[in-house]
Amino acid sequence: MRKTFINLNQLTEIIKKYPTPFHLYDEKGIRENARRLKQAFSWNKGFKEYFAVKATPNPTILKILQEEGCGVDCSSYTELRMSEAAGFKNEDIMFTSNATPKEDFILAQKLEAVINLDDITHIEFLEKTAGIPETISCRFNPGGNFVINNAIMDTPQEAKYGFTRSQLSEGFKTLVNKGVKHLGLHAFLASNTVTNEYYPVLARMLFETAVELNKETGAHIAFINLSGGIGIPYHPEQQPADIYHIGQEVKKAFEEILIPAGMDDIAIFTELGRFMLGPYGCLVSTAIHQKNTHKEYIGLDACAANLMRPAMYGAYHHISVMGKENEPxxxxxxxxxGLCENNDKFAIDRMLPKIDIGDLIVIHDTGAHGYAMGYNYNGKLRSAEILLKEDGETELIRRAETPADYFATLDCNKAFIEKLKYS
Known part of the structure; x- marks a missing residue:
């Protein structure tokens, strides 16, 4: 059985303070992983990781990553506000959004964040609403299929994001004419891949495109953003991506393409979320029901409101029955x-040790896109988030929701709120 970063004795102590379900994060693992990434790209003097806030939007997590030298990638007004409050500012914030409201652009400009435009029409829209900054980035969608070693990794032609290649040339010329001094290039072409070839292949494509754009437009390209896409091994038999090997292969492409073109001052950026946090979080739950009908079911006190990925994607998350890791x-x-949805299942036909009512169940790899995708269907309340600190102590970094939280937005209905008070 695959191990997690917490053991039964530790969990037994934690649940004396915090009832299940809750998401638990491993500070030590997060810091060590951030340092590995930084070391893997240390050959590039401008390298910076912009953590994808959408993956784990918690200010305590953001502060840990800030201490490790990371910036943040935001995609909404709220994420910008959270990042500002956590102490990020100016070029430490990347703003990558789509179908963007004007209020979001205005705030991004106010914070002097680096704006990453998704669409050529946003140039005029941004100019009218907030003005054009001296540094800006454009997101590239090459269309077609994204292929590595004759295997289709993803289909950019179906994605709603980014400029076409011809729009990039037009957009860069327009931005230079409007006074932009430093441009960036960004692309996200595959999701959650553990192959070591993804970043190097993407880097070569972006490096070659950058050289072409520089020749076509005269634009100074200051950075290339490889975005996210490096995944984690959710299945026990999978091997993790080797970030050191990846870094060296990107370096090789940099030396072969950008240095001969005289563009060796380009900084390399990443926007990793799942890779940064996924393995360093888990969902802790308790077995509260057992049902034997056409199948054998174990019901947890957690549901898809706490972790949506299995219900939404059929995604695999490894499960440990704590204290029974070595049992057959x-x-x-x-x-x-307990949702009124038949897809509210964390696992189907999963072979596990015998589970008894009261057993603690740990669902692995929920550190990214776990709590963040939670919702309130059936009136379910989102769980707490807890940090396992490096010294072994725990810190509540987000309390569990209460019924009062659920009803708080109904304060316009005064009569209903009064009834709740006395029910």
Missing amino acids: CDHQYDITG
């Missing part, structure tokens, strides 16, 4: 939540 997996279960 000789029972077949569907592990479910």
Whole structure:
């Protein structure tokens, strides 16, 4: 059985303070991973990781990453506000959005964030609403299929994001004419891939495009943003991506393409979320029901409101029955939540040790896109977030929601709120 960063004895102490379900994060693992990434790209003097806030939007997590030298990538007004409050400012904030409201652009400009435009029409829209800054970036969508080693990794032609290649040339010329002094190039062409070839292949494409754009437009390209896409091994048999190998292969492409073109001052940026946080979080739950009908079910006190990925994507998350990690997996279960949706299942036909009511169940790899994708269907309340600190102590970094939180936005309905007070 695959191990997690927490053991039964530690969890037994934690649940004395915090009832399940809750998301738990490993500070030590987060810091060590951030340092590995930084070391892997240390050959590039301008390298910076802009953590994708959408993956784990918690200010305590953001502060940890800030201490490790990371910036933040924001995609909305709210994420910009959170990042500002956490102490990020100016070029430490990348703003990458689409179908962007004017209020978001205005705030991004106020914070002097680096704006990454998704669409050529946004040039005029940004100029009218907030003005054009001296440094700006454009997102590239090459269309077609994105292929590595004759395998289709993803289909950019189906994605709603980014400029076409011809729009990039037009957009860069327009921005230079409007006074932009430093331009960036960005692309996100595959999601959650553990292949070591993804970043190097993407880098070569972007480096070659940057050289072409520089010749076509005379634009000074200051940075190239490889965005996210490096995944994590959700399945036990998968091997993790080797970030050191990846860094060296990107360096090789840099030396072969950009240096001969006289563009060796380009900084390399990343916008990793899942890679940065995924393995360093887990969802801790308790088995509260057992049902035997056509199948054998174990019902948890957590549900898809706490972790949506299995219900939405059919995604695999490894499961540990705490204290039984070394027992044989000789029972077949569907592990479910309590939503009125049949897809509210964390696992289907999963072979696990025998589960008893009261057993603590840990669902692995929820550090990114776990709590963040939570919702309130069926009136379910989102769980707490807890940080396991480097010294072994715990810190509540987001309390669990209460019914009062759920009803708070109904304060316009005064009569209803008064009834709630006395019910």
